[in-house]
Amino acid sequence: MALLDANGITKRFSGIVAVDDLSLSVANGEAVGLIGPNGAGKTTFFNCLLGIERCDSGTVTLDGQEITRLATYRRARLGLGRTFQRMELFAGMTVRDHLLVAERSRLGTGRLWKDLLNRSSPSAEERSRADHTLDLLGLADVAESPVEALSLGRGRLVEVGRALMAEPKLLLLDEPSSGLDAGETNALAETLRDVQAARGTAVLLVEHDVDFVRSFASRCYVLDFGSLIAEGPTATVLAEDAVRKAYLGETV
Ligand SMILES: Nc1ncnc2c1ncn2[C@@H]1O[C@H](COP(=O)(O)OP(=O)(O)O)[C@@H](O)[C@H]1O
Ligand SMILES: [Mg+2]
Incomplete structure (x- = not known):
């Protein structure tokens, strides 16, 4: 099937x-x-x-x-996972945080908005899932960089990473x-x-x-x-x- x-x-x-x-x-x-x-x-x-x-x-x-x-x-x-034709990334947020926000929305824990307000920190498990995905995409070296510092090509990979966090x-x-x-x-x-x-x-x-x-x-x-x-x-x-x-x- x-x-x-x-x-x-x-x-x-x-x-x-x-x-x-x-x-x-x-x-x-x-x-x-x-x-x-x-x-x-x-x-x-x-x-x-x-x-x-x-x-x-x-x-x-x-x-x-x-x-x-x-x-x-x-x-x-x-x-069913997807990326966007126009990149939807948040200036000022690090590459790892982009993946962590995607993870929070996957879990639907309602902590997403608290995250954006810096009121809760990600668990070790969440960080480890994000870091595995960053490794897979060759983005480990820029995990702490603000997303706007990346080339267009690597920014595109961040979008793929966000999609992958949902394990489509x-x-x-x-x-x-x-x-x-x-x-x-x-x-x-x-x-x-x-x-x-x-x-x-x-x-x-x-x-x-x-x-x-x-x-x-x-x-x-x-x-x-x-x-x-x-x-x-x-x-x-x-x-x-x-x-x-x-x-x-x-x-x-
Ligand atoms: N929201 C819409 N309203 C009216 N026409 C649309 C809309 N979206 C796409 N179209 C038309 O449908 C056709 C297919 O468009 P699209 O799916 O974007 O093609 P592609 O992605 O292959 O370039 C085009 O003629 C486009 O103008
Ligand atoms: Mg098209």
Whole structure:
């Protein structure tokens, strides 16, 4: 049984069909790519999976449980993790504290606001979970640094770290390389592969960087104008004429 099973997802916005009858699955621990030109419907599809948008038809099943109409926070508790396309980090707060705040919101202990007001300190267990995650992401050396001191690439890893603190079964990544240079993109791809190997987290990756997708995803899906135009092993799919034409803008 698939970990994620999206079946026949359709989402319309006044007149346009942003996602048209899309079916997609991800197995436990699998790395899957979702690609397509700008405006193809990738982010809208993610939003339907996350419950940020309500799909017009179709069903979403996570780990055997139907979640199509569940609230976003309940999907998160069931193991659906995500990062944000625009970084949402707090200036002045250290890298470790960003992960600790994520941990508090996971536990739902209600201590989050006390933390922000500096009234309670994290337990040894919380600190150790945060430090393990920082190690895994290669951020241990900047644990005490304010987040704004980091490069864009390492800031992106902090976002991944915050998502990982919830121990998701499936992590949705929407264009994690946006704004990064080639070196930072390679480092990010490598770190994500390490995370996957160490934690066995399944990843569904939306990316415009084809090399990133090629090196990271064993399977991929291609959307164009909301519709699936190809799916299969990444190397095979990227070689298809229709994909090269739609996605890579090549004339074939
Ligand atoms: N909230 C919205 N209201 C109206 N149209 C939207 C909204 N969000 C996305 N769209 C439209 O849906 C289509 C798919 O957009 P999007 O999912 O952002 O594509 P992608 O992430 O693949 O670039 C686009 O035509 C976009 O303009
Ligand atoms: Mg998008």
